[in-house]
Amino acid sequence: MRRYLIPAGAVLCVVVMSGWIGAQEFRGNPDKGEAVYKAQCLRCHGRLGDGNGPDAQGLIVQPKDFHTLPSRGRTDFELLIAISNGVLFSPMHSWRGRLKDQEMLDVIQYIRALAPERATS
Numbered sequence: 872m873r874r875y876l877i878p879a880g881a882v883l884c885v886v887v888m889s890g891w892i893g894a895q896e897f898r899g900n901p902d903k904g905e906a907v908y909k910a911q912c913l914r915c916h917g918r919l920g921d922g923n924g925p926d927a928q929g930l931i932v933q934p935k936d937f938h939t940l941p942s943r944g945r946t947d948f949e950l951l952i953a954i955s956n957g958v959l960f961s962p963m964h965s966w967r968g969r970l971k972d973q974e975m976l977d978v979i980q981y982i983r984a985l986a987p988e989r990a991t992s
């Protein structure tokens with residue numbers, strides 16, 4: 872009996888874990904994100920996501936250029952934290968309450984479409 876218990880436990884573990892990882896991979900829709908981006912983010916981050924929006928000139932802390940290597944190296948989760956919480960001491964305020972969770976996921980995928988994520992390995 873004990874002989875079967877360990878493999879059964881391992882299989883169960885893999886099944887549970889894959890469900891969990893699957894849930895983590897839930898992605899936004901870049902087409903919907905484009906509308907959010909153009910309405911809310913373009914004025915600072917620019918049409919191409921290079922930080923050259925029409926409102927960027929007047930800012931002391933410049934909007935992030937999403938094409939830089941550090942920016943492209945960030946995970947979706949890190950971008951979500953920046954959007955959701957804002958960036959301290961910068962004009963990038965928190966969007967929590969202004970954007971729905973789904974809209975944040977959508978806009979992240981649009982940023983990825985403008986400036987693809989860099990492979991980290």
Ligand code: HEC
Binds near residue numbers: 907932937943
């Ligand atoms: C008022 C101008 C302004 C607007 C509007 C704005 N941002 Fe930003 N954003 C900034 C600034 C400035 C920074 C950079 C802060 C810093 O240098 O750390 C930033 C940083 C970011 C970062 C972090 C990037 C990184 O590589 O760390 C993300 C992601 C981001 N913004 C997404 C958005 C999204 C999505 C929107 C629209 C919903 C938006 N921003 C609207 C000014 C703005």
